[in-house]
Amino acid sequence: MGGIDTHADTIHVAAIDPWGRELGDKEFLTTPLGYRQALEFLASHGQVTVVGIEGTSSYGLGITRTASEAGLDVLEVLRPERSVRRREGKSDPIDAYQAAHAVLAGRATAAAKSAEVTALRALHNARRSAVKARAAAQVQIRHQLITAPLTSREKYRHHTAVRLIQALAACRPAVHADIEERLVLTALKSLARRHQLLSEEIAALDVELTSVIEQTAPHLLGLHGVGNSTAAQLLITAGGNPDRLRSEASFAALCGTAPVPASSGKTTRHRLSRGGDRRANNALHTIALVRLRNHPPTKAFAARQRAKGRSTPEILRMLKRAIAREMFKQLTRPHEHLGVHDLRPARQAKNITIDAAARALGIAPMTISYTERGKYLTPEVITRYREWLTTA
Incomplete structure (x- = not known):
């Protein structure tokens, strides 16, 4: 068995036999x-059974890919705990041998991160950083306008966010004689153009993200409240931790949505876990908020829980746990593709307008149009629509 301690410029490789004896x-x-x-060094000591590598998605990505292409089993090894390092010391050879012993002892069981997950994570990280930079630019613009000269402040005071960016990006600071006003407008114009460039960058990254998700898990985009960013994050979390998908309970714990007892005295309640993958937790939180706003079954559920005296944080906790259960099923056993090619011909054959269908189902006409064109694949809407067309 092999163990590899990884760094930016070097890797340290150690080999042990099945009895734990150090070979070199x-x-x-x-x-x-x-x-x-x-x-070749590992193979020189005998047949390589499995290799434990630290940081298979960072410094160890290169050796992980090479080992996988060579047909070797690769496991992710966590770095030793601080108590172990204090007791046994730390050096590259020690860390490499500890990685090998972790495989032998069965402490390392997680499969290495796949290249697809690494690529999707890179794309998602680039989008997230662009969104943060755009938000920072918009905040700077608003704050700068507060202390801008009176003429500029009053000119742009009542603009909406979109109109403000457009107006500042098109302004001409050079025509102002006052040096303070000219320099402030120059700074605001720079920030506005940065905002526009970042918006274009985010739009381009969204296209790439959607394309990747449609190739790997198109059914996720058909779920209510799931966009390309949340779908990408869930795929990253699931693909980066395949050993944590043994059950929906383990996936909920991974996402930090497993309920934790918080009872005391006569009070019996639960709260959300503070652990787990916080980015996955944020994705589930976003889905829950969207569904609370415009998903009738979720709104009805929230109303029933409020009638029982539960607070909004408690309702969100329950929703996120239920959504984690749903996402686990979609990530591990995705539903079959919901074909919609028959919906429009069936409606037209009965001379039913989109407005009439929308009124009968109690939904917006645009939802009917999007559903027929495959742009809004919510399973429950498709099922209701198809059943209604059958009986209409």
Whole structure:
């Protein structure tokens, strides 16, 4: 068995036998040649059963891919706890041997992160950073306008956010004689153009994200409240932790939505966990908020819970736990593709207008149009619509 401690420029490789005896260790460069030499070094001690690697999605990504392409089983190894490091010390050889012993002892059971998850994470991270930068630019614009010269402040005071960005990006600071006003407008114009460029960048990244998700898990985008960003985050969480998908309870714990007892005395209640993947938790929170606003079954559920005296945080906790259960099923056993090609011909054959169908189902005409064109694939809407067309 092999263990590998990874760094930016080097990796340290150690080999042990099935009885835990140390066979040897050596350092290699993080280059294609260095990776091949590392695997040859392990093979020189006998048949390699499995390799434990620290940081399979960061510094260890290169050696992980090389080992996987060579047909070796690769497991993700967590770095030793601080208590172990204080007791046994720390060095590259020690860390490499500890990685090998973690595999032998069965402490390392997680499969290595896949290349697809790494690529999707890179795309998602780029989008998230662009969104943060755009929000920061907009905040700067609003704050700068507060202390801007009176003429500029009054000119742009009542603009909406979109109109404000457009107006500032098109303004001409050079025509102002007052130096303070000219320089402030120059700064505001720079921020507005940055905002526009970031918006274009986010739109381009959204197209790429949607394309990747439609190839890997198109059914996720058909769920109510799930957009490309939340779907990408759930795929990253699931793909990066396949060993945590043994049950929907373990997935809920991974996302930080497993209920934790918070009872005392005569009070019996639960709260959300503070642990888990907080980005996945945020994705579930976003889905819950969207459904609370415009998803009739969710709104009815919230009304029933409020009638029982539950607070909004408690209702959100219950919703996020239920959504985690739903997402687990979709990630592990996705529903069959819901074909919609028959809906429009069936409606037209009965001379039913979109407005009439919308009134009968109690939904917006645009929802009917989007559903027929495959742009709004909510399973319950498709089922209701198809059943209504059958009986209409």
